[in-house]
Amino acid sequence: MKWIHKYGASFCLIILLLVFWEIGAELLDLGFILPTPTDVIVKIWGLKEPLFLEHLPATFLIIIVGLSLSIFFGVGMAIWMSVSRTVEKTLYPLIISSQTIPIIALAPIFVLWFGYSIWSKVVVTILITFFPITVNTYDGLKATSKEYKEMLLTMGASKKDIFFKLQIPGCVPYFLSGLKVAVTLSVIGAAIGEWIGAQAGLGYFSRRMMTQFDGAGVFAPIVILSLVGIGLFLIVTLIEKNILKWRKTD
Template structure:
């Protein structure tokens, strides 16, 4: 009953949109442009072997490497900026400025630099996911109130104690908020990189189907990419709930 109350409205809306899509696509009868959801599902089943055994693992590997690097360097830079004002003034404007550059315009350059290897796609993924992780973690580290810090100092706490016992727990929820944004963006980053230049992957497969005017073939990997994004978001949300059991949520 709780699950129905929580997801009933969104499930009903999803079903309604699928019905509208199915009906509209059948009325237009232009499958090479707008296939029906049924056609897409049948295409996924028809191409299940190359999609799930060849292209999905290639895309998933890009996502995992890109996210891992973003977490490693993003959290590290956020911590560095929080403890050093010079570093903050140096890097923070650059981090903000990096988001004004259209990543899709840089993707071909990375292909020229790294070729059709996995690293051209990983760099695109890192550039997209680095920002939310870094900024959210940095904001979380700065969100600690001065009163709490003063209280710990009066109790004899060192800077190390304040960082690990106050700032790190306080910034955990900020970090997970940034990570939930990053995991969904990582799917987009991997797909963009594969679309520009790759030899395998769901983005590459979608582009290949487009050259064959196969509408259902174009949509099939897109649906799988969406499912991957939802799957990763659910994993991060579950990890957040288990890690932050002390936090009271509605």
């Protein structure tokens, strides 16, 4: 009952939008541009083997590799900036500037550099996902209470003790918030990379269906990508609730 009370309104709105979509698409009768939700579901079911056994694993591998490298480099960069003012002044503007360049414009360059291998898509995913992880983790490390630091120093704590026992636990909520944003963006990054140049993957399949003017075929992998993003977000949310049990939630 608690779940229904919390998400019932959103669920009803989604159902209502799908009904309007179904009716509107039927009235317009432009299946190659705007297929009905039932057409998309039928397409997914009819193509379930290539979609789920070939293209979904290829996309999921890009997401996992890209996210893992983003976490590694993002957290490392955040820690480096938090301990060095010079590094912060040098890297922080570059990190901000990296987000002003359209990724869709860089993706073809990565294809030229790395070919149609997985790494051209992984680099696109990293560029999209490392920013929220880096910035949120850095903000968490810098948000440590000065009063707590001074208290630990008076008790004889070293800088190492303060870092591992105060700053790291304090930045975990910030890191997880950034990760929730990153996991959804990772799906977009993987799809963009596959759309530009790939031999397998949901983004590649959507582009291939577009060249065949198959509207339902274009929407089918998009629906799966959306469900993957939602699933990853829920996983991080579940991890957050288990790690941060002390934090009050509604």
